[in-house]
Amino acid sequence: MTPKRPKWPGITWRPCVRESGPWILGVNPWVYDFAAYNLWARPAGLLVCLDMLSKAGARTALMDCMDRTWQDQPWPAAGYTGAGRYPRTVLPRPGVLADVPRQYSRYGLPGDRVEKALARLDPPPDLILITSIMTYWYPGIVAAVRMLRRLWPGVPVCLGGVYATLCREHALRLDVDLVISGPLEDEDNWAKVWNLLGSSPPELPRDAGMSLDTSFYTQSGYSVIMGSRGCPFRCSYCSGYRLYPGFRQAEAGLLFEHIRREYMRGIRDFAFYDDALLVNARNLLIPLLDKIISSRMEIRLHTPNALHVRYLDLEVCRLFYRAGLHTIRLGFETGAFGSRPDRKLASDEWSQGMHNLLQAGFEKEQMAAYVLFGLPGQDNAEVLQSIREVRRWGIRPELTQYSPIPGSEMFEEAKNYTWLDLDDPLAHNNSIWPCVPGGFTWAKRNYWSRIAAGA
Ligand code: B12
Incomplete structure (x- = not known):
């Protein structure tokens, strides 16, 4: 069955060359840290993955918990070059960091708003890709996975990125179906992701690994x-x-x-x-x-x-x-x-x-x-x-x-x-x-x- 084009406000849908490919949701989770400043941040690794997958025939969409996403979402004003602060929610410090004399926060979009928006997805995605950037931001992945499991217990979740590569053993303890270490365009990794979808891997696009899909950011400065x-x-x-x-x-x-x-x-x-x-x-x-x-x-x-x-x-x-x-x-x-x-x-x-x-x-x-x-x-x-x-x-x-x-x-x-x-x-x-x-x-x-x- 050809999946319907999902309708849900705020999350951008990237049209795909084919009408029948699997549909894949990319998630950039929240940042959990003592400080975070937006120095033109984008989850480049995930954008590279989504670019490759869509060129190989998948329909792709993105939920970036670190992007303003909705016009009416309160967000600290950015400077004229686009760099700026993130909204944050102060949280208790995790055990090993209990003695650090700084406030620990979750940065990015409100969790309930993200969850409500995703819940409207119809049909749910065939596969979810979560990226990871700094190794010490992994609590954001844990929170995102918990939310995704609540929403769609049966949809496979694949984790990749810097933390998944450098801290593989640690990442394997998280509740995800597949941990990919290294670039998605490595042939083994490419095959593993398509196998998780129940398909054999299509050919990698010519510019695999070098091109990123920034078209998801429709109101970006x-x-x-x-x-x-x-x-x-x-x-x-x-x-x-x-x-x-x-x-x-x-x-x-x-x-x-x-x-x-x-x-x-x-x-x-x-x-x-x-x-x-x-x-x-x-x-x-x-x-x-x-x-x-x-x-x-x-x-x-x-x-x-x-x-x-x-x-x-x-x-x-x-x-x-x-x-x-x-x-x-x-x-x-x-x-x-x-x-x-x-x-x-x-x-x-x-x-x-x-x-x-x-x-x-x-x-x-x-x-x-x-x-x-x-x-x-x-x-x-x-x-x-x-x-x-x-x-x-x-x-x-x-x-x-x-x-x-x-x-x-x-x-x-x-x-x-x-x-x-x-x-x-x-x-x-x-x-x-x-x-x-x-x-x-x-x-x-x-x-x-x-x-x-x-x-
Ligand atoms: C650009 C960059 C930044 C940018 C912002 C990045 C961001 N998005 O927020 C800036 C300049 C602001 C920055 C700052 C810092 N950075 Co920096 N940064 C990088 C850099 C150079 C590139 C990251 C990147 O986008 N790569 C390009 C993409 C395409 O590669 P990728 O993410 O690995 O993605 C590929 C694979 O991982 C995989 N993949 C990715 N996601 C997924 C998901 C799935 C599901 C799958 C299957 C595969 C997959 O496929 C992708 C395509 O091949 C890396 C080094 C590096 N070469 O990676 C360091 C790096 C991430 N930074 C690092 C450090 C140390 C810092 C700072 C702490 C430096 C400092 N002392 O101030 C600060 C911290 C900032 C903060 N607290 O917010 C360290 C990591 C530290 C850690 N413990 O994790 C790195 C690894 C560099 C290093 N020194 O080794 N950084």
């Missing part, structure tokens, strides 16, 4: 761009290579088409999600920026995931300037240049990159440099030195608290510097300062904020 997957670096604090071994870049022309489509529906702000956007710039970034410049589209580009400063030569900086780079976040990480955990930035490269950005015309106010804070055994003097070096250029240092991530080289070392049991993903939360002696306190936080502000 911003969009995301993913020019590459993976990262050629092996930083000891990062789990990137576990999530995506290898490095693959999109075709500049296809990426430009994505931006142009979004532009045509009124979107002006675009955030890059790449880990290594500037690597092989001749292959992707330079042709992409050239195309944006020639098109005369007036857009703002944002790099919340940080740029590798050593690749910021004058040509790239000038093209970025003309194409509309607006929010510049730089990976400074640590001023102890000789013993850096990433070994990817030397002191003269940092100075050269800064010179090039300024010479290209960027304002210092547009920039901030991420300084790693709370690394296992990190000396305060090193953080102070980093802050001083960044401030010497008149730009803002932004302290990024370390999160111990399973699968990273530094994870084992982190275990020796924390009072927490890192087998529980809740303990990976960067907001609790898991490897700082004594953990997070407001006094320490205020001290470091003052230092970072130059007091």
Whole structure:
């Protein structure tokens, strides 16, 4: 029987090329955390999956618990670039986090409204895909699965994403039918998902893994761009290579088409999600920026995931300037240049990159440099030195608290510097300062904020 086109207000339906494919609901669950700020967030992994599945013949829909979704849904006003706060509900802290002196909250849409909207689905989906982003956000998945089981006890639920990949053993304990670790476009994973639907796997679409379906966001002020997957670096604090071994870049022309489509529906702000956007710039970034410049589209580009400063030569900086780079976040990480955990930035490269950005015309106010804070055994003097070096250029240092991530080289070392049991993903939360002696306190936080502000 051909499924009817489901009618329910607020959830976007993406028309599919075929009329008879299975119909699949994607769910981006709530965030449970001590802090959450929307830096152009989108569940990119899930959007990539839905893109592949719909190109392979499925009908797809999305419930994003972190998106405003309904016109009449109260939501904190976003800034002019689309970044902003989320609504939140304060919750009791879970056991292992009971002593953390911060409020713990659920961020995103009200649970009852989400449940009521989903309950109107007719017919129910054939399959539900839940994504996971930060490992320590898993309570949001537990809450979403409980709701979905209440609604449709018989519909198979498949979990994938960062948490499902890095904490597989933990994820297997949740009440889901299938846990997928790694990219959906891996042939084994692709087959497992279609088998759960009772079908044999169709061929993967040509751009599988590189294209994301952002058309679900009908009233969005911003969009995301993913020019590459993976990262050629092996930083000891990062789990990137576990999530995506290898490095693959999109075709500049296809990426430009994505931006142009979004532009045509009124979107002006675009955030890059790449880990290594500037690597092989001749292959992707330079042709992409050239195309944006020639098109005369007036857009703002944002790099919340940080740029590798050593690749910021004058040509790239000038093209970025003309194409509309607006929010510049730089990976400074640590001023102890000789013993850096990433070994990817030397002191003269940092100075050269800064010179090039300024010479290209960027304002210092547009920039901030991420300084790693709370690394296992990190000396305060090193953080102070980093802050001083960044401030010497008149730009803002932004302290990024370390999160111990399973699968990273530094994870084992982190275990020796924390009072927490890192087998529980809740303990990976960067907001609790898991490897700082004594953990997070407001006094320490205020001290470091003052230092970072130059007091
Ligand atoms: C973009 C990004 C961000 C963005 C926002 C992301 C968001 N949506 O909220 C910004 C810049 C804001 C950010 C911030 C931070 N981030 Co970040 N971020 C990333 C990054 C680079 C890309 C994520 C992504 O979208 N990838 C692209 C998609 C396509 O890949 P994917 O999600 O893995 O999806 C594939 C598969 O997993 C699978 N899949 C996904 N979902 C599903 C679902 C189903 C059902 C199936 C079958 C398959 C499946 O198929 C997909 C397609 O192949 C990752 C690193 C990485 N390379 O993944 C880090 C990463 C997720 N971040 C990380 C960290 C540490 C942070 C920060 C804590 C940094 C800091 N110290 O401040 C902050 C925390 C922010 C917060 N508290 O809100 C860590 C994870 C930490 C953890 N414990 O989980 C990562 C892994 C990087 C690392 N260092 O190892 N981040």
